Amino acid sequence: MEFSELVRKRGMVRSFKDMQVEHEKLVKILSNAVRAPSAGHLQPWEFIVVKDDGVKRSLAEAALKQMFIAEAPVVIVTCVDTERSASRYGDRGRRFYSIIDGAYASLLILLTARDLGLGACFVGAYRDEEVARILELPRHVKPIGIIPIGYPAEKPPRYERIPMEQLVHLNRYGNRARLEDLVKEENR
Ligand SMILES: Cc1cc2nc3c(=O)[nH]c(=O)nc-3n(C[C@H](O)[C@H](O)[C@H](O)COP(=O)(O)O)c2cc1C
Secondary structure, three states, X not given: OOHHHHHHHOOOOXXXXXXXXXXXXXXHHHHHHOOOOOHHHOOOEEEEEEOOHHXXXXXXXXXOOOOHHHHOOEEEEEEEXXXXXXXXXXXXXXXXXXXXXXXXXXXXXXXXXXXXXXEEOOEOOOOHHHHHHHHOOOOOEXXXXXXEEEOEOOOOOOOOOOOXXXXXXXXXXXXXXXXXXXXXXXHO
């Protein structure tokens, strides 16, 4: 799929068919995830691949009972080793860069899943301590997102987007850019 089409067609899927995800597809998703950028190329990721039904159910409970997580044949929990990021960047690495690195890898998981004809959802609403206990994470490894993946049993809902013009500023905050102005700027 052409990249912009992929970006536009990606959407969170919250219902899955009772069908396994092929091993090759899972490997492809993970091998793309580790191509994400990371601060200082420290690659602080730790991906927990969950296939066990009991563990999936516990994660769904920890995610404030978002039970569709347990429906997916496979769940990837993107985690980051905050101390790997802190080793070079101190507190900024621990609290800021590691989270961004985890988010980038998660986005690649979502996009790759869609590209392979799968559906996925980034779930960020969960009780951290409970997820850490279920997955036996060491204290310095933090969960960034729970991502159930499977063959979609629904079309992802289409949410309206805030018009781009309202989100873009030219040169300084508050200077609402018209697209023509941005093009002019680029050509200067
Ligand atoms: C940080 C973050 C946390 C999210 N947490 C949840 C969640 O707990 N449960 C859920 O169903 N969707 C969650 N989402 C998905 C958003 O609801 C979704 O991306 C948004 O509504 C736009 O829809 P779309 O991604 O399908 O275009 C989360 C997304 C992000 C980026």
